[in-house]
Amino acid sequence: xxxxxxxxxxxxxxxxxxxxxxxxxxxxxxxxxxxxxxxxxxxxxxxxxxxxxxxxxxxxxxxxxxxxxxxxxxxxxxxxxxxxxxxxxxxxxxxxxxxxxxxxxxxxxxxxxxxxxxxxxxxxxxxxxxxxxxxxxxxxxxxxxxxxxxxxxxxxxxxxxxxxxxxxxxxxxxxxxxxxxxxxxxxxxxxxxxxxxxxxxxxxxxxxxxxxxxxxxxxxxxxxxxxxxxxxxxxxxxxxxxxxxxxxxxxxxxxxxxxxxxxxxxxxxxxxxxxxxxxxxxxxxxxxxxxxxxxxxxxxxxxxxxxxxxxxxxxxxxxxxxxxxxxxxxxxxxxxxxxxxxxxxxxxxxxxxxxxxxxxxxxxxxxxxxxxxxxxxxxxxxxxxxxxxxxxxxxxxxxxxxxxxxxxxxxxxxxxxxxxxxxxxxxxxxxxxxxxxxxxxxxxxxxxxxxxxxxxxxxxxxxxxxxxxxxxxxxxxxxxxxxxxx
Numbered sequence: 001x002x003x004x005x006x007x008x009x010x011x012x013x014x015x016x017x018x019x020x021x022x023x024x025x026x027x028x029x030x031x032x033x034x035x036x037x038x039x040x041x042x043x044x045x046x047x048x049x050x051x052x053x054x055x056x057x058x059x060x061x062x063x064x065x066x067x068x069x070x071x072x073x074x075x076x077x078x079x080x081x082x083x084x085x086x087x088x089x090x091x092x093x094x095x096x097x098x099x100x101x102x103x104x105x106x107x108x109x110x111x112x113x114x115x116x117x118x119x120x121x122x123x124x125x126x127x128x129x130x131x132x133x134x135x136x137x138x139x140x141x142x143x144x145x146x147x148x149x150x151x152x153x154x155x156x157x158x159x160x161x162x163x164x165x166x167x168x169x170x171x172x173x174x175x176x177x178x179x180x181x182x183x184x185x186x187x188x189x190x191x192x193x194x195x196x197x198x199x200x201x202x203x204x205x206x207x208x209x210x211x212x213x214x215x216x217x218x219x220x221x222x223x224x225x226x227x228x229x230x231x232x233x234x235x236x237x238x239x240x241x242x243x244x245x246x247x248x249x250x251x252x253x254x255x256x257x258x259x260x261x262x263x264x265x266x267x268x269x270x271x272x273x274x275x276x277x278x279x280x281x282x283x284x285x286x287x288x289x290x291x292x293x294x295x296x297x298x299x300x301x302x303x304x305x306x307x308x309x310x311x312x313x314x315x316x317x318x319x320x321x322x323x324x325x326x327x328x329x330x331x332x333x334x335x336x337x338x339x340x341x342x343x344x345x346x347x348x349x350x351x352x353x354x355x356x357x358x359x360x361x362x363x364x365x366x367x368x369x370x371x372x373x374x375x376x377x378x379x380x381x382x383x384x385x386x387x388x389x390x391x392x393x394x395x396x397x398x399x400x401x402x403x404x405x406x407x408x409x410x411x412x413x414x415x416x417x418x419x420x421x422x423x424x425x426x427x428x429x430x431x432x433x434x435x436x437x438x439x440x441x442x443x444x445x446x447x448x449x450x451x452x453x454x455x456x457x458x459x460x461x462x463x464x465x466x467x468x469x470x471x472x473x474x475x476x477x478x479x480x481x482x483x484x485x486x
Contacts, residue, residue, distance in 0.1 A: 051430035055139045055146075055268065058431040059118055062149050068111040070152045071178065074104040077169045081211040084169060085461075098163045098447045100219075101172035102151050103207070105179060109200050113180040114145065116187055133326055134186045136270070137224075140354050141182045143241060143265045143438070144221035146429040148178045150439050159432050163443035174446055175209050175218045177238070181227035194230050201231045213457045219446065223265060225251035225350055232256070239446065239453075241265050244352035245374045251350060259374060260452070263445050266376045266427045266438055267354035271334040273361040273428055276421055282338055282363060283417065289317030289405060291340035291364065293333045294355060295348075296322055304369060305346050307396040315402050320344075337362035341413070342388070342405055346370060357427040360386060363420050365413075367405070369395050377441045379448065381426055385419040 052058045062068065077084055121135050150158065151165045166172050179200050184193050204210055210218060218238040222228045225243065232240075233253060240262040246252055274282065290312070296305045312318050319336060323329040337343055343359035347370035356375070359366040366387040375383050383389075388408075395401045425436055433439035 051432060051434055053273070053428055053430045055142045055429075056118070056121065058149065059114060059145065061431075062145075063111075063115060063118060067149070067152050068107075068114070070154075071102060071104045071110065073167050074102055075168050076104065077208045079208065081208040084208045085212045097161070098443050098450075099166045099171055099173045100151060100163060100176050100443070101166055101169045101174070101209070102148070102176045102178055103204070105177070105200075105203060108196065109179045109203070110148075113183045113187075117180075117183050120187065133324075136326070136330075138182055138186055140267045140270065141223040141227075141243070142268055143223045143429065143442075144178070144180055144182070146268075146431070146433065146439055147176070147221065147241075147442065149431055150433040151176065153432065157432055159435060160440050160443070162440065162447070169209055172209075173217070173450055174239075175207075177204055177218055177220050179204075179221070179228075181222050182224040185224065185227045185229075197228055197231045200228075201234055204235070213453075214460055216457050216460075217453050237261075239263060239449070241442070243267060244350050246350045246372075261449075263442060264352075264374050264376045264378075265442060266357045267352070268429055269357045269361045269427060270330050270354055271337065271358045271362055273424055274338060274363045278338070279363045279417075279421060286339055286341045286364075287317075288319055288336070288340040289402070290315075290342045290344055290367065291319050291336045292344035292346075292355075293319075293321040293323045293329070293336055294353075295324070296320070304392050304396070305348075308344065308346055308369065308401075311396050311398050312401065315399075318402065333358060334362065337364040340364050342367050344369065345387075347372070356387075360420065361424045361427060363417070363424075365416050365420075367401070376438070377426065377445060380441055380444060381423065386416055386423045388416075 052061070117135065117138060150160065151163075155164075169175070181197075184196055188196065204218070205215070215235055215237040216239075218235075219241065220228075220232075220235055220238040221241040222232060223241055223243050225246065228235075233256065236256045240257060242257060242262055242264050244264055245257050245259065245262070292308075294305075296309045309320050312320055319340070321332070321336070323332060337359055341364070343355070343362070343364035343366055345353065345356045345359060345366040345368045347353070348355075351370045351372040351374070356366050356368065368383075368387055368389045369392050371392050388405075390401065390404065394404075425434065426441060427438055428434070429438055
């Protein structure tokens with residue numbers, strides 16, 4: 001019995017081994033299949049993955065993945081402006097989603113300019129007149145890229161649900177002009193750039209959608225005050241995406257820009273954002289009362305800077321440094337802002353500067369000395385929660401500003417700091433674009449203008465010779481909140 005039992009057990013071993021080997025082969029085969037699998041380019045963004053906030057790395061991926069080719073998905077309109085008008089009226093208007101049609105412009109206005117920036121970034125040491133690297137300055141104003149990249153991204157990769165790209169112009173609420181005006185201004189020879197501007201103007205104004213509305217429902221990114229300057233007066237009815245309104249009239253002609261028509265967008269921050277952990281651990285390490293690093297000699301409203309520097313000289317707890325936005329300057333600015341309680345944010349050549357947004361994402365409370373400033377998205381966010389607005393005339397008095405800041409109570413300080421992280425996300429462009437990020441707030445602001453845009457389009461279409469002009473007496477005002485031109 002024992003021997004027979006033993007023979008039976010010996011016979012079972014090969015059978016067990018065969019089963020194990022078979023299972024191993026199956027596992028190996030499945031493993032090789034899954035290891036060879038790569039998610040397609042249009043695969044959804046992994047939930048919780050960190051957004052890319054670098055213009056360069058995001059642009060590299062955008063170009064390498066050929067996402068620019070998705071602009072060709074837009075269906076060109078070949079009919080008349082009147083036919084387009086009827087088509088747009090026939091569709092339902094019940095959707096709460098802003099529908100944006102992105103023009104498929106020739107690549108010389110779009111992808112060729114993006115490639116020009118990418119391919120020359122490391123090879124050039126060009127500086128602007130104030131000593132700032134040209135490519136870093138372009139990055140500051142790269143709002144046109146971030147909006148374009150988000151609109152062209154596959155829907156599976158987009159997080160914004162309040163705005164949707166449509167491929168048929170009859171379905172659109174808004175028409176987006178994807179012309180990279182800042183890149184062309186800084187990286188092209190002057191006459192070549194002006195010629196490109198004229199060609200872009202001709203291309204856009206010959207579109208049926210422009211003729212239908214007179215451009216009132218078109219969005220034009222001109223975020224650097226010099227960009228598109230030679231011809232933009234011919235497109236002043238469009239919604240301009242601006243760094244500020246410059247109501248002094250130094251950069252925009254009277255009547256060209258207004259809060260009613262246009263949208264102020266934040267600069268792209270020059271420094272890395274201080275996250276929740278960074279903010280929490282840095283509060284006790286901020287020993288500088290007031291910090292400023294930048295150019296103290298500027299034009300227009302920026303002349304206040306030299307007066308501030310003189311008034312703050314030798315004040316305890318105050319650091320005023322001269323510098324530009326090169327890489328060394330960027331690191332020095334980031335270090336200074338993260339170790340300071342307040343950051344001075346005076347006017348520059350225009351009423352705004354990137355310093356305001358650098359300060360907020362660094363957790364440094366901005367002290368805004370710019371009486372003409374119109375900050376971005378003010379209809380959606382209240383800057384008084386994170387910033388101090390002080391009159392220019394007072395700040396140049398010796399000792400006034402330091403006394404004012406030292407009088408801020410611990411409770412007031414805590415309240416201002418408490419909103420920093422919440423506000424920071426409003427100024428961080430990224431891929432994919434985030435909810436309540438600057439891309440999202442841009443389109444929310446555009447959506448808020450739709451009823452007024454449609455009113456002025458319809459009014460212009462029905463006016464007869466001798467009828468009252470679209471312009472009102474408000475047009476006599478300079479640029480600013482009083483002017484309203486559609």
